[in-house]
Amino acid sequence: MAVTIHDVARETGVSIRTVSRVVNGRGRVAEATRQRVLAAVKELGYRPNALARGLVSGKTLSVAVIIRQITDPFFPEFVQGVESVARSQGYSVFLCNTNEDPQQELAYIEALSAKQVDGIILCGTGLNTEQLDRVSAFHRLAMVTSRERREGAVVYFPGEAGLFETTAHLIGLGHRAIGHLGWRTRADGERFAGYGRALTEYGLEVDRRRIVFIPRVSIEAGRLAARQLFEQAPEVTGISCYNDLMAIGALQACAELGRRVPQDVAVVGFDDIPLASLVTPALTTMHVPRYKLGEMVMCLLLQVMTTEGPYDEQLYVQPQLVIRESCGACGRGDASFSSPVKLKGRR
Amino acid sequence: MAVTIHDVARETGVSIRTVSRVVNGRGRVAEATRQRVLAAVKELGYRPNALARGLVSGKTLSVAVIIRQITDPFFPEFVQGVESVARSQGYSVFLCNTNEDPQQELAYIEALSAKQVDGIILCGTGLNTEQLDRVSAFHRLAMVTSRERREGAVVYFPGEAGLFETTAHLIGLGHRAIGHLGWRTRADGERFAGYGRALTEYGLEVDRRRIVFIPRVSIEAGRLAARQLFEQAPEVTGISCYNDLMAIGALQACAELGRRVPQDVAVVGFDDIPLASLVTPALTTMHVPRYKLGEMVMCLLLQVMTTEGPYDEQLYVQPQLVIRESCGACGRGDASFSSPVKLKGRR
DNA sequence: TTGTACGCGTTATCAT
DNA sequence: ATGATAACGCGTACAA
Numbered sequence: 001m002a003v004t005i006h007d008v009a010r011e012t013g014v015s016i017r018t019v020s021r022v023v024n025g026r027g028r029v030a031e032a033t034r035q036r037v038l039a040a041v042k043e044l045g046y047r048p049n050a051l052a053r054g055l056v057s058g059k060t061l062s063v064a065v066i067i068r069q070i071t072d073p074f075f076p077e078f079v080q081g082v083e084s085v086a087r088s089q090g091y092s093v094f095l096c097n098t099n100e101d102p103q104q105e106l107a108y109i110e111a112l113s114a115k116q117v118d119g120i121i122l123c124g125t126g127l128n129t130e131q132l133d134r135v136s137a138f139h140r141l142a143m144v145t146s147r148e149r150r151e152g153a154v155v156y157f158p159g160e161a162g163l164f165e166t167t168a169h170l171i172g173l174g175h176r177a178i179g180h181l182g183w184r185t186r187a188d189g190e191r192f193a194g195y196g197r198a199l200t201e202y203g204l205e206v207d208r209r210r211i212v213f214i215p216r217v218s219i220e221a222g223r224l225a226a227r228q229l230f231e232q233a234p235e236v237t238g239i240s241c242y243n244d245l246m247a248i249g250a251l252q253a254c255a256e257l258g259r260r261v262p263q264d265v266a267v268v269g270f271d272d273i274p275l276a277s278l279v280t281p282a283l284t285t286m287h288v289p290r291y292k293l294g295e296m297v298m299c300l301l302l303q304v305m306t307t308e309g310p311y312d313e314q315l316y317v318q319p320q321l322v323i324r325e326s327c328g329a330c331g332r333g334d335a336s337f338s339s340p341v342k343l344k345g346r347r
Numbered sequence: 348m349a350v351t352i353h354d355v356a357r358e359t360g361v362s363i364r365t366v367s368r369v370v371n372g373r374g375r376v377a378e379a380t381r382q383r384v385l386a387a388v389k390e391l392g393y394r395p396n397a398l399a400r401g402l403v404s405g406k407t408l409s410v411a412v413i414i415r416q417i418t419d420p421f422f423p424e425f426v427q428g429v430e431s432v433a434r435s436q437g438y439s440v441f442l443c444n445t446n447e448d449p450q451q452e453l454a455y456i457e458a459l460s461a462k463q464v465d466g467i468i469l470c471g472t473g474l475n476t477e478q479l480d481r482v483s484a485f486h487r488l489a490m491v492t493s494r495e496r497r498e499g500a501v502v503y504f505p506g507e508a509g510l511f512e513t514t515a516h517l518i519g520l521g522h523r524a525i526g527h528l529g530w531r532t533r534a535d536g537e538r539f540a541g542y543g544r545a546l547t548e549y550g551l552e553v554d555r556r557r558i559v560f561i562p563r564v565s566i567e568a569g570r571l572a573a574r575q576l577f578e579q580a581p582e583v584t585g586i587s588c589y590n591d592l593m594a595i596g597a598l599q600a601c602a603e604l605g606r607r608v609p610q611d612v613a614v615v616g617f618d619d620i621p622l623a624s625l626v627t628p629a630l631t632t633m634h635v636p637r638y639k640l641g642e643m644v645m646c647l648l649l650q651v652m653t654t655e656g657p658y659d660e661q662l663y664v665q666p667q668l669v670i671r672e673s674c675g676a677c678g679r680g681d682a683s684f685s686s687p688v689k690l691k692g693r694r
Numbered sequence: 695t696t697g698t699a700c701g702c703g704t705t706a707t708c709a710t
Numbered sequence: 711a712t713g714a715t716a717a718c719g720c721g722t723a724c725a726a
Contacts, residue, residue, distance in 0.1 A: 002703095004702090004703055004704090005703065005704070006703080014712075014713085015712065015713045015714075016703090016704085016705095016713090016714095017705090017706085017712070017713060017714080017715095018711085018712060018713080020704070020705065020706085021711095021712090024705085026705095027711090027712095028711065028712095029711070029712085030711060030712090033711080033712085047457070047460055047461050048461060048703085048704075049402070049461065049463060049702085049703050049704070050461040050462045050463065050704095051398045051401045051402045051407070051462075051463050051702085051703075051704090052402055052702070052703035052704040052705085052718085053703080053704055053705075054398045054704090054718095055396070055398045055399055055402055055702090055703080055704070055705095055717095055718045055719065055720090056703085056704050056705045056706080056717070056718045057704080057705065057706095057718090058718085060398070062462070070417075070423040070426055070427060071420075071423040071424060071427065073418075073420075076417040076418040076423065077418060079417055079442075079444075080417060080418065080444065083444055092441065092443075092458060092459075092462065093441070093442065093443075094439065094440070094441055094442070095426075095440065095441070095442035096439075096440075097426075097427065097430055110394070111439060112439075113394055114394050114395060114396065114397040115397045115398075115409070115439065116396060116397060116398050138392075219621070219625070252625075274566070275622070278566070278599075349719095351718095351719055351720085352719065352720065352721095353719080361696075361697085362696065362697045362698080363697090363719090363720080363721095364696065364697055364698080364721085364722080365695085365696060365697080367720070367721060367722085368696090371721080373721095374695090374696095375695065376695075376696085377695065377696090380695085380696085395719085395720075396718085396719050396720070398718085398719075398720090399702085399718070399719035399720040399721090400719080400720055400721075401702095401720095402701095402702045402703065402704090402718090402719080402720075402721095403701075403702050403719085403720050403721050403722085404702090404720085404721065405702080
């Protein structure tokens with residue numbers, strides 16, 4: 001069995017109360033006693049049981065981060081940001097991967113509440129508003145979302161406005177037949193909505209044939225989706241994508257089909273993952289400061305956790321359009337500058 | 348305050364013992380009572396406090412995975428493997444990122460022991476043998492390592508043999524001036540050792556100038572290291588790298604410096620991350636089944652946790668050399684098959 | 695079949 | 711300054 005506070009007390013000849021005082025640094029303790037206790041702690045290798053501590057204190061000093069896909073390059077950096085702030089405040093982090101499944105997400109939240117985590121961070125939740133309200137009634141939480149939300153602690157980066165901007169960028173470059181590679185079929189997809197609004201505002205039709213949704217995000221899924229798009233709507237000359245992974249998949253598809261980027265087809269992504277600047281043509285995309293997002297939302301959660309009652313604060317992060325080469329808008333789209341290290345179409 | 352077992356008992360008019368029985372599904376309970384209790388549980392939203400449960404049972408149903416770098420594409424898939432097995436057995440997973448810092452790693456282990464996790468998974472630990480022995484004396488643990496280890500539960504994939512093989516591959520292709528991009532300067536680096544042994548066994552000199560170590564693994568670090576390598580030893584025609592990230596960085600460097608791959612320089616990696624098959628020339632590398640590794644080590648940990656006393660089992664995973672294009676060994680290294688989607692030299 | 699009571703390792707409230 | 715002791719919420723001998 002592990003060594004407990006009683007062992008230390010017995011060893012030192014004081015009461016457990018005193019040991020507790022020394023260990024927690026609260027309350028006055030004679031320096032001599034303090035030293036003796038500290039010595040015993042070290043010698044016995046005493047480590048306070050966080051369970052017992054949490055049981056009585058009601059605080060576990062642990063938080064959970066729920067993300068959709070750890071293999072999506074978006075999330076690791078985000079998690080790092082969360083973790084760095086959390087650790088600096090003495091918090092441990094539970095990482096939970098929902099595999100983009102809302103059921104899984106709910107299941108995790110259930111389990112976490114049993115674990116008595118002090119707070120939960122949601123990044124790109126798949127829950128609907130009602131579910132979200134229920135959860136936020138029972139947990140201290142902070143979230144990163146691209147869905148408009150007027151209550152609670154949220155770091156908001158507008159997916160709708162983001163895709164409006166990328167799509168408008170394509171329109172501004174003269175494209176008229178613009179396709180979209182989207183995530184899921186949900187009617188309330190903000191990014192998809194941004195795509196639609198851009199078309200509409202510029203007087204273009206939203207054509208179902210030019211839209212392909214895929215359930216799970218990956219380069220390979222993007223490649224396949226793009227191929228499908230070109231079959232359904234060969235006239236497409238511009239593609240705005242849900243994110244960079246899909247966009248890179250689209251680049252592959254273009255390469256396979258002999259469509260030159262950006263000369264024949266312009267492709268624009270979202271997220272600006274590290275890979276985006278590495279591919280050739282380098283991907284034009286919306287930059288999202290992932291690490292900073294993680295730091296911000298964890299800071300918000302700290303506020304939430306130290307506040308009695310509801311805590312409302314919405315932080316807005318404006319994604320930035322990063323113009324590279326995949327849309328041909330970059331002044332010197334000189335192919336001779338490209339390195340011969342290329343992405344392959346398929347393995 | 349949260350609803351406790353007492354609330355449910357009061358609501359139902361039974362004792363907490365009965366509620367406990369129903370909730371845990373142990374012991375005989377009259378079906379009628381059972382239903383009433385279940386109803387109350389649902390209505391009140393009762394959720395057993397895992398802290399209290401863990402305190403009395405000595406089990407928390409949670410494990411921790413300690414990894415070096417969540418942003419290294421190696422780890423996310425590994426973690427997924429761990430998580431899938433863990434979840435299937437009702438375990439939650441703490442994810443801990445050490446940022447390749449052994450001190451951080453020790454700190455995490457300390458904290459985790461306070462959290463009473465039931466087990467710990469180490470993936471590519473930075474601890475030395477002595478530290479490892481100490482830790483394994485106090486915790487149930489399983490590990491993935493490329494360092495030979497004859498005790499405990501370990502999934503072993505031989506880094507030494509792996510780099511021997513990649514280096515030997517280069518030698519077999521006729522290369523004589525072979526460089527190495529390594530991680531850290533540690534004398535006990537297994538992969539570096541494999542590189543050295545290959546040279547020696549084939550009668551080649553180990554030349555210090557042809558070796559560059561970098562402290563942190565990334566594509567960018569690999570690029571810079573490769574540039575340094577070419578400055579120190581311009582005669583190099585083959586490079587065996589610690590992992591794929593470095594190798595891809597090396598590909599970039601070659602591109603920048605006008606050295607054609609594989610015609611002028613052959614590059615070989617290790618890990619076979621998804622990106623490896625996407626770059627052109629596609630990277631020749633050692634394939635490591637990351638997801639499977641995660642599943643295996645979690646299964647081992649389950650064994651460890653359900654076994655009284657020490658549990659010893661070493662699983663060997665043989666990495667496979669995947670011959671692609673970056674060494675020119677692929678029969679038809681026909682450049683015209685390459686897609687125009689390329690990696691850029693720098694952003 | 696069901697209930698009482700104790701203990702898990704802490705923290706914190708009271709005395710002393 | 712320090713020591714008994716009561717919670718915290720739950721599992722489980724043991725009793726009924």
